[in-house]
Amino acid sequence: xxxYILKRILIAIPVLIGIxxxxxxxxxxxxxxxxxxLGPKTTQAALEAKAIQLGLDKPIYVQYFVWLKNVxxxxxxxxxKSYQPVSQIIREHLGPTILLxxxxxxxxxxxxxxxxxxxxxxxxxxxxxxxxxxxxxxSSIPSFFLSLIFxxxxxxxxxxxxxxxxxTAGGDGGIADLIRHMIMPVLVLAVSIAGSNIRYVRSAxxxxxxxxxxxxxxxxxxxxxxxxxxxxxxxxLIPIVTVIGMHIPILFGGAVIIEQIFSWPGLGLxxxxxxxxxxxxxIMGVALLTAVVVLAANLITDIVYALIxxxxxxx
Amino acid sequence: xxxxxxxxPLIVVEGLKKYYPVKGHVIKKxxxxxxxxxxxxxxxxxxxxxxxxxxxxxxxxxxxRQIVALERPTSGRVLYRGEDISHMEPNRxxxxxxxxxxxxxxxxxxxNPRKQxxxxxxxxxxxxGIVKKENLDQEIDRLLNLVGxxxxxxxxxxxxxxxxxRQRIGIARALSVKPRVxxxxxxxxxxxVSVQAQILNLLKELQEELKxxxxxxxxxxxxxxxxxxxxxxxxxxxxxxxxDTEELFDNPVHPYTKALFDASPMPNPELRGxxxxxxxxxxxxxxxxPKGCRFHTxxxxxxESCTTDDPMLLPVKPGSSHxxxxxxxxxxxxxxx
Amino acid sequence: MEPLLQVEDLTVAFxxxxxxxxxxxxxxxxxxxxxxxxxxxxxxxxxxxxxLSILGLLSPNARILSGRVxxxxxxxxxxxxxxxxxxxxxxxxxxxxxxxxSLNPVFTVGNQLTETIRIHMxxxxxxxxxxxxxxxxxxxxxxAESVMKKYPHMLSGGMQQRVMIAxxxxxxxxxxxxxxxxxxxxxxxxxxIMKLLADLQKEFQMSMILITHDLGVVAELADRVIxxxxxxxxxxxxxxxxxxxxxxxxxxxxxxxxxxxYGDLGEKLESIPGTVPDRYQDIQGCRFFDRCxxxxxxxxxxxxxxxxxxxxxxRCHRAGKGELDYE
Numbered sequence: 001x002x003x004y005i006l007k008r009i010l011i012a013i014p015v016l017i018g019i020x021x022x023x024x025x026x027x028x029x030x031x032x033x034x035x036x037x038l039g040p041k042t043t044q045a046a047l048e049a050k051a052i053q054l055g056l057d058k059p060i061y062v063q064y065f066v067w068l069k070n071v072x073x074x075x076x077x078x079x080x081k082s083y084q085p086v087s088q089i090i091r092e093h094l095g096p097t098i099l100l101x102x103x104x105x106x107x108x109x110x111x112x113x114x115x116x117x118x119x120x121x122x123x124x125x126x127x128x129x130x131x132x133x134x135x136x137x138x139s140s141i142p143s144f145f146l147s148l149i150f151x152x153x154x155x156x157x158x159x160x161x162x163x164x165x166x167x168t169a170g171g172d173g174g175i176a177d178l179i180r181h182m183i184m185p186v187l188v189l190a191v192s193i194a195g196s197n198i199r200y201v202r203s204a205x206x207x208x209x210x211x212x213x214x215x216x217x218x219x220x221x222x223x224x225x226x227x228x229x230x231x232x233x234x235x236x237l238i239p240i241v242t243v244i245g246m247h248i249p250i251l252f253g254g255a256v257i258i259e260q261i262f263s264w265p266g267l268g269l270x271x272x273x274x275x276x277x278x279x280x281x282x283i284m285g286v287a288l289l290t291a292v293v294v295l296a297a298n299l300i301t302d303i304v305y306a307l308i309x310x311x312x313x314x315x
Numbered sequence: 316x317x318x319x320x321x322x323x324p325l326i327v328v329e330g331l332k333k334y335y336p337v338k339g340h341v342i343k344k345x346x347x348x349x350x351x352x353x354x355x356x357x358x359x360x361x362x363x364x365x366x367x368x369x370x371x372x373x374x375x376x377x378x379x380r381q382i383v384a385l386e387r388p389t390s391g392r393v394l395y396r397g398e399d400i401s402h403m404e405p406n407r408x409x410x411x412x413x414x415x416x417x418x419x420x421x422x423x424x425x426x427n428p429r430k431q432x433x434x435x436x437x438x439x440x441x442x443x444g445i446v447k448k449e450n451l452d453q454e455i456d457r458l459l460n461l462v463g464x465x466x467x468x469x470x471x472x473x474x475x476x477x478x479x480x481r482q483r484i485g486i487a488r489a490l491s492v493k494p495r496v497x498x499x500x501x502x503x504x505x506x507x508v509s510v511q512a513q514i515l516n517l518l519k520e521l522q523e524e525l526k527x528x529x530x531x532x533x534x535x536x537x538x539x540x541x542x543x544x545x546x547x548x549x550x551x552x553x554x555x556x557x558x559d560t561e562e563l564f565d566n567p568v569h570p571y572t573k574a575l576f577d578a579s580p581m582p583n584p585e586l587r588g589x590x591x592x593x594x595x596x597x598x599x600x601x602x603x604x605p606k607g608c609r610f611h612t613x614x615x616x617x618x619e620s621c622t623t624d625d626p627m628l629l630p631v632k633p634g635s636s637h638x639x640x641x642x643x644x645x646x647x648x649x650x651x652x
Numbered sequence: 653m654e655p656l657l658q659v660e661d662l663t664v665a666f667x668x669x670x671x672x673x674x675x676x677x678x679x680x681x682x683x684x685x686x687x688x689x690x691x692x693x694x695x696x697x698x699x700x701x702x703x704l705s706i707l708g709l710l711s712p713n714a715r716i717l718s719g720r721v722x723x724x725x726x727x728x729x730x731x732x733x734x735x736x737x738x739x740x741x742x743x744x745x746x747x748x749x750x751x752x753x754s755l756n757p758v759f760t761v762g763n764q765l766t767e768t769i770r771i772h773m774x775x776x777x778x779x780x781x782x783x784x785x786x787x788x789x790x791x792x793x794x795x796a797e798s799v800m801k802k803y804p805h806m807l808s809g810g811m812q813q814r815v816m817i818a819x820x821x822x823x824x825x826x827x828x829x830x831x832x833x834x835x836x837x838x839x840x841x842x843x844x845i846m847k848l849l850a851d852l853q854k855e856f857q858m859s860m861i862l863i864t865h866d867l868g869v870v871a872e873l874a875d876r877v878i879x880x881x882x883x884x885x886x887x888x889x890x891x892x893x894x895x896x897x898x899x900x901x902x903x904x905x906x907x908x909x910x911x912x913x914y915g916d917l918g919e920k921l922e923s924i925p926g927t928v929p930d931r932y933q934d935i936q937g938c939r940f941f942d943r944c945x946x947x948x949x950x951x952x953x954x955x956x957x958x959x960x961x962x963x964x965x966x967r968c969h970r971a972g973k974g975e976l977d978y979e
Binding site: 123124211212213215216217218219220221222223224226231234235308309310311 | 707709712733734736737738739740741742745746748750753754755756757758759767768771772803805816819
Binding site for chain 3: 541586
């Protein structure tokens with residue numbers, strides 16, 4: 001097992017480098033940050049001076065190697081816009097994103113898993129159809145639309161909840177305040193997550209229920225509860241772990257649209273701004289982070305598989 | 316069957332070994348290996364049926380695959396009409412392939428479910444240029460008739476047929492390229508008893524009509540007896556006994572053969588209480604076959620030397636074509652060096 | 653003596669897209685204490701469905717249209733799930749055909765074995781464990797202690813089947829239903845398992861319903877045999893009588909189509925022409941009509957399951973009247 005992990009990590013390094021090369025190339029296609037800095041009074045000389053200062057006068061591949069060299073030294077560079085260190089920017093905004101996404105993910109799965117199981121067990125009944133329909137609705141409603149409805153309802157009309165931000169300006173903060181700010185964005189996200197996963201869990205459980213060993217369990221007279229919640233569920237863990245594993249990168253990537261609408265100071269927000277401003281160092285910093293997270297998530301998922309599925313052997 | 320004295324065999328298998336490495340090991344040196352076939356010699360003459368019988372892991376299907384050149388042996392070779400097909404270069408092999416065909420056990424998975432019968436039969440014929448486009452229809456009708464399927468069904472899909480009918484389609488497909496040899500890999504095992512009989516009869520008729528040579532692989536003695544002229548019994552990658560059919564049934568020598576006979580279900584309740592060899596234990600893994608005689612771990616006749624000496628396949632009587640690999644019950648046998 | 657199990661007029665159908673297909677048609681039979689009843693037939697004849705209906709293990713799209721299944725006098729079909737759970741794994745247990753997939757791959761053998769022991773016999777964990785080990789030894793598994801800790805995929809087909817048998821025996825059932833228990837196994841292992849079942853049956857004095865398509869298995873184990881075809885019982889007799897004097901044309905044809913490993917090799921193996929009819933529930937008369945060499949116009953009338961001797965029933969008017977001579 002240990003050798004397997006080592007092998008995976010070793011393979012991950014060239015993959016990571018490959019990803020960053022691709023990212024850098026695509027990014028440079030969007031145009032130079034210098035264009036974003038043009039104002040009516042900018043002279044050519046000033047532009048050139050800026051270019052040299054930022055190292056943008058060199059060819060793209062040289063720029064890439066410079067960036068890579070710095071990264072290997074632990075330096076992610078400085079934002080072209082704010083001159084802040086990229087690592088600091090990421091650090092400051094990572095927390096809120098994880099908080100928001102983590103809560104939404106947990107809530108979404110807490111809804112999706114039991115409902116998915118229920119739906120599978122009661123296949124083809126009215127309850128099942130209702131749940132599947134609800135699930136479609138949940139995953140199909142555009143999140144911005146739902147967000148706007150919520151804001152209109154709970155903020156404008158009822159005045160119960162704040163319309164944005166992480167805490168009330170000028171207030172003393174505190175958990176209750178934080179929670180009030182989180183309710184709407186978390187709900188919107190959770191609805192979307194639950195929507196797509198109810199059907200996934202349902203079909204995973206349905207497939208398991210077709211298996212012979214479920215019939216054997218039933219024939220032993222152990223009762224329906226144990227048959228489903230012990231025999232079926234334990235096997236369903238495998239596809240469920242897949243789902244969770246697939247969602248981990250989202251935890252870090254954030255939901256760009258939601259963060260915009262609710263002014264949530266997370267990674268999604270700053271990534272969007274960085275892209276619009278062609279802030280190369282920030283974009284690459286986030287891209288690197290995302291790549292690392294995806295690779296790590298895959299590895300962790302595979303390891304968890306090996307732990308919960310006795311038929312898998314990684315040697 | 317009558318064989319001319321100096322007739323050369325159509326197929327010769329020499330020292331065939333096929334090992335499959337177990338996947339997933341980084342270090343190649345000590346990689347465990349499945350010894351599917353571990354040293355087999357065979358000859359098959361034109362027009363005859365050689366039956367190969369054995370249980371899981373004996374290597375019979377693997378041999379079948381080497382004979383039709385679906386895989387390359389790890390060592391040893393297969394000669395077809397005197398030419399070594401195991402190491403033949405691909406272009407030449409492609410031309411020869413039509414002579415060697417296979418009928419598979421599981422008709423459900425060996426027929427493309429998305430293709431109509433028409434296309435399944437047409438494809439190989441067109442590829443090898445066996446028929447011209449104008450004659451295709453006629454040829455397909457002829458094939459379907461040959462295997463007893465109504466022409467009206469040629470535009471149906473495999474799942475619309477019964478198991479027995481699908482097997483007929485598989486046979487038609489094998490026949491479409493006008494082979495000389497057909498390897499039948501457990502062609503009736505997945506079928507109901509009454510349908511098995513139909514297919515066995517069909518195979519026999521076709522053999523006579525088209526002068527085919529069969530290698531019939533099975534795990535049960537009953538079907539094999541009906542179609543084969545000679546039978547080879549395999550255990551864990553080796554042939555343990557080989558003889559003409561009636562000779563084998565009258566006089567099985569090797570302990571495993573005897574056990575196989577005893578274990579074969581007989582539709583006669585009077586035979587219930589009879590004395591039988593009930594083998595102890597499980598079939599050993601092909602990853603590490605037992606030392607000495609491979610069968611000794613389950614053999615009721617095993618003696619001390621069986622744990623160390625690997626027996627050779629030798630005639631049970633001088634000059635006999637009936638051979639067995641057991642020094643205990645067929646004392647003329649010796650050991651592998 | 654009252655029979656252990658009495659099945660009366662059982663009719664089972666599958667429903668798909670509102671279309672009902674009857675696969676078991678008014679089946680009636682009994683099983684007595686300590687006897688082995690074999691239901692033999694080819695694929696699709698309804699024998700497995702018959703067996704599964706007894707314990708209520710049919711798939712969701714199956715419907716029991718009529719009938720009673722009386723176990724020691726009580727109708728199992730009228731029981732609630734909870735009541736039925738008290739019988740399953742306890743008084744009536746089942747062994748399945750697809751050995752490699754019948755044990756849960758994510759739980760150890762020990763876990764799956766002790767589960768049923770603890771629920772039905774109320775043993776605590778340690779006592780259940782000890783008992784489980786004994787059971788594994790009883791079914792001929794060497795090294796029972798280490799098998800307890802293994803996962804099913806680590807065992808061979810034969811060993812997995814022995815584990816299933818151990819699970820079926822655990823609570824000392826009165827009836828074991830075995831659905832093609834040896835079909836997926838190698839021939840020499842089949843013999844081991846058959847002998848094991850025979851020995852255990854005698855020792856524990858259990859009744860068995862054995863479903864199979866293999867006449868050799870029937871000859872080996874059965875006390876009584878029912879031959880099933882297209883949802884109907886065609887013939888029923890004691891095993892010796894069935895093989896000695898088979899009366900129904902289907903039974904005879906079946907026996908003749910088995911390639912023998914002893915005796916004279918005929919020129920041609922007798923096969924049954926044609927195939928099982930589709931939608932056989934729509935056929936009024938004998939369902940074997942199209943394939944029967946003895947058919948006459950009267951065969952198109954509904955055929956009655958009638959007695960032709962002590963404990964010997966046939967669904968064929970010609971056989972019933974003795975019009976078909978033996979060879």
